[in-house]
Amino acid sequence: MNVGRRAFIGLVASGSALLHGGAGDARTRASARSGGRPPGRFALGTCLEMHHVESDPRLAGIVGARFAEVTPEYSLQWSSFEPAEGRCRFGQVDRLVAFARARGQAVHGHALLWEQGTPGWGTPDWVKARLADAPDWALVRRRFETVLGRYGTAIPAWTVVNEAIETGDRADGLRANAFLRAFGPGYIPAAFETAAELAPGARLMLNEYGLEYANPVDAARRRAALALVESLRRRGVRIDAFGIQGHLDLGKGRIDARGLARFLAELAGLGVEIRVTELDVQERDLALPLAERDRRVADETARFLDVVLDQPAVTGVTTWGVSDRFSWLRGDYDAIRADPGPGTAFNRGLPYDAACAPKPMADAIARALDRRVAGL
Ligand code: XIL
Numbered sequence: 001m002n003v004g005r006r007a008f009i010g011l012v013a014s015g016s017a018l019l020h021g022g023a024g025d026a027r028t029r030a031s032a033r034s035g036g037r038p039p040g041r042f043a044l045g046t047c048l049e050m051h052h053v054e055s056d057p058r059l060a061g062i063v064g065a066r067f068a069e070v071t072p073e074y075s076l077q078w079s080s081f082e083p084a085e086g087r088c089r090f091g092q093v094d095r096l097v098a099f100a101r102a103r104g105q106a107v108h109g110h111a112l113l114w115e116q117g118t119p120g121w122g123t124p125d126w127v128k129a130r131l132a133d134a135p136d137w138a139l140v141r142r143r144f145e146t147v148l149g150r151y152g153t154a155i156p157a158w159t160v161v162n163e164a165i166e167t168g169d170r171a172d173g174l175r176a177n178a179f180l181r182a183f184g185p186g187y188i189p190a191a192f193e194t195a196a197e198l199a200p201g202a203r204l205m206l207n208e209y210g211l212e213y214a215n216p217v218d219a220a221r222r223r224a225a226l227a228l229v230e231s232l233r234r235r236g237v238r239i240d241a242f243g244i245q246g247h248l249d250l251g252k253g254r255i256d257a258r259g260l261a262r263f264l265a266e267l268a269g270l271g272v273e274i275r276v277t278e279l280d281v282q283e284r285d286l287a288l289p290l291a292e293r294d295r296r297v298a299d300e301t302a303r304f305l306d307v308v309l310d311q312p313a314v315t316g317v318t319t320w321g322v323s324d325r326f327s328w329l330r331g332d333y334d335a336i337r338a339d340p341g342p343g344t345a346f347n348r349g350l351p352y353d354a355a356c357a358p359k360p361m362a363d364a365i366a367r368a369l370d371r372r373v374a375g376l
Helices: 002-020 025-033 050-055 057-066 091-102 125-133 137-151 178-183 187-198 216-234 257-269 290-308 333-338 360-375
Strands: 043-048 069-072 106-109 157-162 203-208 241-244 247-249 273-282 314-319
Touching: 043 050, 043 057, 043 106, 050 057, 050 091, 069 091, 069 314, 091 106, 106 137, 125 137, 125 178, 137 187, 157 187, 178 187, 187 203, 187 216, 203 216, 203 273, 216 257, 247 290, 257 273, 257 290, 273 290, 290 314, 290 360, 314 360
Parallel strands: 043 069, 043 314, 069 106, 106 157, 157 203, 203 241, 241 273, 247 273, 273 314
Antiparallel strands: none
């Protein structure tokens, strides 16, 4: 545990050096072994909300010291950012950008468009009503102008479309969300083109979940995601990166190591950079002894990272939170705030527990990243 923990801290420090061009050991090692391939891109990230770090100094310390990149957890979602037309909440995002800048961290913007993947989140009702009434791309364009106009430079990487796949909806595997219903499948290339026009220097990403496991649905989702990236490429639409969310689930059976590796290789073959964007683990048996639960979470993390970090096109891993205290998988923020204790009745699917002590999952991440950095 101690060795792993040291590795986690050390690795993240070197991850930071990799990202920002400091002269860390890992960076030196990486460039020596890569025969001139530019080092400096691999990043360990986490999502973050400012009111969480402001309410918990331990969390702020860990994020500042150990992560090279931060993603707003939900304050950039259209539903949180502009809950009523024209009333944009810049404050949380402005503070997050300042927090990251003060710590030399990169920021990933998430997400320009997202509807229906997690019902009730992503797109506010007023937008859905307007789109259903009279589809007008100007409404979407205004969102992109507002967000990218303010943050397009400070935030150099964006999830342009989030969760576009739903294999149960249509033959082409695209999710029949409010944007597809309004504009047809062309909303996806249009979103990437609009983003490329308004933030020409940014890394533009498609982000998707449900790609990891050995079952027919995940396999179909992998095929649909590949077909989508391929079709964007064929049309000459700029898409720079593919985000594999990595919401692992101990109730979903076996991770399909071969299917996943093949999927990542095919994506890489299409020339997109790949990132793990939302790593966490859903537990299914909270009655097991704590040590056993934490071991299962760590083992699942290791099985997943062993596959994805083997693929050179994967250039970063972001965990969907730091501490179990603020994990969306607990689904009950009020209880969390009231009881930040050991919280054994709650999901423990992030690297640090509710009191911000590292768990075996942190060791698993450290070991996987150490291996990756050493092997670059
Ligand atoms: C989640 C946030 O973590 C929650 O706080 C919010 O309730 C819903 O959204 N896929 C995504 C993320 O791309 O934006 C989602 O985040 C989790 C699923």
